[in-house]
Amino acid sequence: MDALHARISANPAFHALQAKRSRLAWTLCAGVLAAYYGFILMIAYAADTFRQPVHEGAVITLGVAWGAVVIVLSVGLTGIYVWRANREFDRLNARILEEAHRESHR
Amino acid sequence: MKIMQPGGLLTDPISAFSCGLMLMLGGAAMPHVLMRFFTVPDARQARLSVFYAASFIGYFYLLTFIIGYAAIAMVMKDPRFLDANGLITGGANMAAIHLSEAVGGSFFLGFISAVAFATIVAVVAGLTIAGASAISHDLYANIFRHGKATDHQVVKVSRISAVCLGAFGVVLGIAFKDQNIAYMITIPFTVSSSVFFPILFLSMYWRGLTTRGAVAGGAVGLGLGVILLFLGPTIWGEILGHGEGIFPYKYPALFTIIASFFTMIVVSKLDDSPRARRERAEFDDQFVRSQTGVGAEAPAQH
Numbered sequence: 001m002d003a004l005h006a007r008i009s010a011n012p013a014f015h016a017l018q019a020k021r022s023r024l025a026w027t028l029c030a031g032v033l034a035a036y037y038g039f040i041l042m043i044a045y046a047a048d049t050f051r052q053p054v055h056e057g058a059v060i061t062l063g064v065a066w067g068a069v070v071i072v073l074s075v076g077l078t079g080i081y082v083w084r085a086n087r088e089f090d091r092l093n094a095r096i097l098e099e100a101h102r103e104s105h106r
Numbered sequence: 107m108k109i110m111q112p113g114g115l116l117t118d119p120i121s122a123f124s125c126g127l128m129l130m131l132g133g134a135a136m137p138h139v140l141m142r143f144f145t146v147p148d149a150r151q152a153r154l155s156v157f158y159a160a161s162f163i164g165y166f167y168l169l170t171f172i173i174g175y176a177a178i179a180m181v182m183k184d185p186r187f188l189d190a191n192g193l194i195t196g197g198a199n200m201a202a203i204h205l206s207e208a209v210g211g212s213f214f215l216g217f218i219s220a221v222a223f224a225t226i227v228a229v230v231a232g233l234t235i236a237g238a239s240a241i242s243h244d245l246y247a248n249i250f251r252h253g254k255a256t257d258h259q260v261v262k263v264s265r266i267s268a269v270c271l272g273a274f275g276v277v278l279g280i281a282f283k284d285q286n287i288a289y290m291i292t293i294p295f296t297v298s299s300s301v302f303f304p305i306l307f308l309s310m311y312w313r314g315l316t317t318r319g320a321v322a323g324g325a326v327g328l329g330l331g332v333i334l335l336f337l338g339p340t341i342w343g344e345i346l347g348h349g350e351g352i353f354p355y356k357y358p359a360l361f362t363i364i365a366s367f368f369t370m371i372v373v374s375k376l377d378d379s380p381r382a383r384r385e386r387a388e389f390d391d392q393f394v395r396s397q398t399g400v401g402a403e404a405p406a407q408h
Binding site: 002044 | 119122149150156160390394400
């Protein structure tokens with residue numbers, strides 16, 4: 001392993017950042033997957049439920065409403081990741097890189 | 107209101123899953139999505155770019171609901187847009203174009219037609235250039251001539267392949283002209299989801315992937331995908347006129363993605379060449395780089 005990479009890898013802050021970031025990423029991913037495959041599962045096994053209107057007398061059906069929610073939710077969850085990564089994670093990352101570079105000059 | 111109900115595109119659970127998996131994983135690995143990372147100075151801008159793109163793509167998908175239902179409401183009841191058999195003139199793919207005439211008269215029809223034409227020309231030009239440069243630069247210059255071709259030869263091959271690709275595109279366009287555009291998407295998305303996605307995913311998250319495994323799995327995904335699409339109900343059944351497909355599903359992605367991942371993992375596990383051992387050892391370096399961006403601080407100058 002490259003010396004600089006090894007120093008980064010030895011820093012506990014690197015593993016903490018990596019764990020935090022992947023926890024957020026997989027949580028958001030689970031949200032999108034649940035909404036999206038929930039939609040697919042409903043089409044596959046419970047299409048009748050999707051044929052119900054959202055409320056009595058409405059033209060819009062549950063299927064159309066859920067479809068729109070999946071789209072809006074995906075954009076929203078992307079936004080959450082980008083917001084946290086660009087603020088919090090980038091700052092932690094910059095600190096880890098700075099420490100690694102400083103040690104290499106010692 | 108039958109039109110707001112799940113309908114004819116997805117008829118059984120396997121098709122529904124296969125289509126869903128194909129659209130999600132295929133979309134994630136499309137070259138235009140990856141290209142996004144070549145045009146930004148740093149990770150921060152790349153993420154912002156992803157967010158803007160996701161917002162516009164979401165907006166576009168919401169519009170398809172509105173355009174689709176508006177077309178059903180305004181085009182399918184208007185005798186101006188229907189032929190003698192009561193079908194939409196020019197095929198179902200023309201619905202959005204007819205809708206512009208129904209909404210905004212001939213002025214709006216002209217505008218939307220111009221937009222559609224400009225989009226088609228831009229896409230065709232882009233694809234022809236990409237295809238011709240892949241053939242002339244990657245296949246001809248680097249593989250067949252081992253980098254010894256002159257610029258003049260490469261340009262000549264590039265021109266010939268642009269003409270051939272154009273002609274091939276016209277032939278395919280005529281063969282597929284009655285197919286719904288929603289089905290046409292199946293072909294690239296099947297390839298993307300069962301070739302590009304498994305390679306990208308495993309190379310980022312699994313230290314065991316070797317080059318041999320990636321090539322073998324990608325080849326299986328591509329070969330099986332093309333064969334199953336060809337033998338499926340649309341190409342074998344409708345276009346070649348055999349009535350039914352030898353392979354029963356319109357969307358083979360579920361099977362090809364599993365086959366591709368499986369081949370990649372098995373071939374990588376069995377691969378014990380010196381190159382494979384070196385590649386596994388390099389994973390830790392790659393992991394640190396991918397997680398922190400170290401070594402990629404300054405954008406590459408082109």
